[in-house]
Amino acid sequence: MIRFLLLFNLLFYAHFANAFDLKNRVLYNPTAYITSQCYTKTVDETNKNILHNPCFSCHTKNKEPNYTLGDEELQESYDFPESALKNPWINLFKDRTKEVAKISDEEILNYIREDNYKDKNGNIILKSKLENLDKSWDSNNNGKWDGYIPDINFSFDKEGFDRTNSKEYTGWRAFAYRPFLGTFWPTNGSTDDVLIRLPKLFQTNEKKAFDLEVYKLNLSIIESLIKQKDISIDEVDEKVYEVDLNQNGKLDLASKIVFKWLKPKYDFKTKKIKDFSMSYVGEARQKLLNSETLIAPGLYPVGTEFAHTVRYIDIEADEKIKMADRIKELRYAKKTSWFTYGELKNLGMEEIKEAHDFPDRIETFIGDIERGLNNKKGWYYQGFIEDAKGELRPQSYEETLFCMGCHSNLGVIADSTFVFQRKLETDSFSNGWYHWNQKGLEKIVDKRLDNGQTEYVRYLKENNSGDEFRANSEVKNRFFTKENRVKKDEIEKIKNDISYLILPSKSRALELNKAYKIIVDEQSFIYGRDAHVKPLINVYKKLKERQSTGLKKQ
Structure with a gap:
């Protein structure tokens, strides 16, 4: 019987890998938007007095205009629809010891050092494939790819701007950030990077010509709006842009974008919004004055794009950890429509009412593999992932559904996104505008919280572990005693250098790479x-209906 089951599994996965149907809309897991981490056991089974709360990192009190109301309540119970009570993430329970042992260190290093984004001539492989579309990728059978065609060159200048081989600007700009808590730490599986691109009108001056200084200013203005705080900038003459960036009541030299928002007024005669306390510069300013684009704290302008690559973990000769050339996933997001504060609040109230009236109703997201899925709040999310040969292919509908819970209904997000609000600032290398291949994670200080604690240290204390599954023995052994108390001397080291916590050893990095390669x-x-x-x-x-976590919300 055991031999039969093993044979069945081998045949099943062989078929699955070679005959993957991207157009299939029959879902194995209709609740894929509920992440695997949400099934973690929060009460320690060896000592019921020890609680583990990784939940607070995502499910937290919202900040306007994120109207995911009462999200912190989810720390206290597994509030899932009935169909999600049985954990669908069965890969969590597989023993991959034998498969991992068959992969040599040399083999996995050779694999992760292969570039699956560009060919030997420097051409973007996916771009060529999408412009010469295979029928199996054409979800609507119209003979063309209707979604994002990758155009990042991954060649960054000293200010983090992506440049083509002829040194032209692609519009993409890399920024450095403190990786999000738990799962996104390299020690838990992957390295990653994030880039932002604003629409063309934010890159051009009032004569509609590309202007790098205008673009840099608009990015800083949006950083101020998203973070809802002042942002330091290189000194500029406000007279050039006709915008009082430092809000001191006159046009002079400014070295700061001051966040001071006053609600603008609506002119019923002209049918335009006026009296902006904060404004974009360049062509975007003209469009704003004509009500052809909009501005508000906590919201990106329509047309904003993000690109996020998730990668393997490479190891240099001195055993220093770095981002691998090989991409696991290329994730893409674009804001396609504007929602006002009132509309977003109504959506938040509707979500609460629906959860109350229909607790077992499964969420649905409109979209397809080409354009991505609509998160109902103005954004589309789409992605590419490795095929069985290690080449990037479009994600299926279900594989993209995996992304939607995190980018729609969490208290921690800002306008459906995670990372730009975590961008490093002027006390950092290049003011935080750089790619990880220009400078790594070393010597980045832990973020200080309002209560004097630091962010990563708080996570360790609340979770009593370094990951949601409490499977990272390397972090456990380094930062916790056998009695599960934090080692004070060790956590002090994190405060001035987060890499001491979040970067794995060489052996762990190799192990994680091999384990993921098996899934591929x-x-x-x-x-x-x-x-x-x-x-x-x-x-x-398996969970019980409305099962308590035993936690108290933070």
Whole structure:
């Protein structure tokens, strides 16, 4: 019987890897928007007095205009629809010890050092494939790709701007940030980077000509709006842009974007919005004055794009950890429509009412593999992932559904996004505008919170572990005693250098790379894409209805 099951699994995965149907809309897991991390056991099974709360990092009190109301309540219970009570992420429970042992260090290093984004001539492989579309990728059978065609050159100047081989600007700009808590730390599986691009009108001056200084200023203005705080900039003459950036009541030299928002007025005669306390510069300013674009704290302008690559972990000769050339996933997001504060608040209230009236109703998201899925709040999310040969392919509908819960209904996000509000600022290298291949994660200080604590240290204390699954023994052994108390001397080291916590050892990096490579070989992403070797034990296989976590919301 055991031999039969093993044979069945081998045949199943072989078929799955070689005959993957991207157009299939029959879902194995209709609640893929509920992440695997949400099934973690929060009460320690060896000591019921020890609680683990990784939940606070995502499910937290909202900040306007994110009207995900009462999200912090989800720290206290597994509030899932009935169909999601049985954990669908079955890859979590697989033992991959034998498969990992078969992959040599040399083999995995050779694999992750292959560039699957560009060919040997420097051409973007996906771009060529999407412009010469295979029928199996053409979801609506119209003979063309209707979504994002990758155009990032991954060649960054000293200010983080992506440049073509002829040194032209692609519009993309890389920025450095403190990786989000837990899952996104390299020690838990992957390295990653994030780039932002604003629409063309934010890159041009009032004569509609590309103007780098205008673009840099608009990016800083939007950083101020998203973070809802002052942002330091290189000194500029406000008279050139006709905008009082430092809000001192006159046009002079400014070295700061001052965040001071006063609600603008609506002119019923001209049918335009006027009296902006904060404004874009260049062509975007003209469009704003004509009500052809909009501005508000906490919201990106329509047309804003983000690109996010998730990658393997490479190791240099001195065993220093760095981002690998090989991409696991290329994730893409674009804001396509504007929602006012009132509209967003109504959506938040509707979500609460629906959850109350129909607690077992499954969320649905409109979209397809080409354009991506609509998060109902103005954004489309789409992505590419490795095929069985290691080449990037479009994600299926279900594989993209995996992204939607995090980018729609969490208290921690700002206008559906995670990272730009975590961007490093003027006390950092290049004011935080750089790519990780220009400078790594070393010597970045932990973020100081309002209560004097620091962010990563707080996560360790609240979670009593370095990841949601409590499977990272490397972090556990370094930062916790056998009695599960934090080692004070060790956590002090994080405060001035987060890499001491979030970068893995060489052996762990190799192990994580191998474990993920097996998922790629199987093409079993819909069953979970978390890299691990041993079966995870701190995760529920099945939950009870409205089961308590035992936690108190933070």
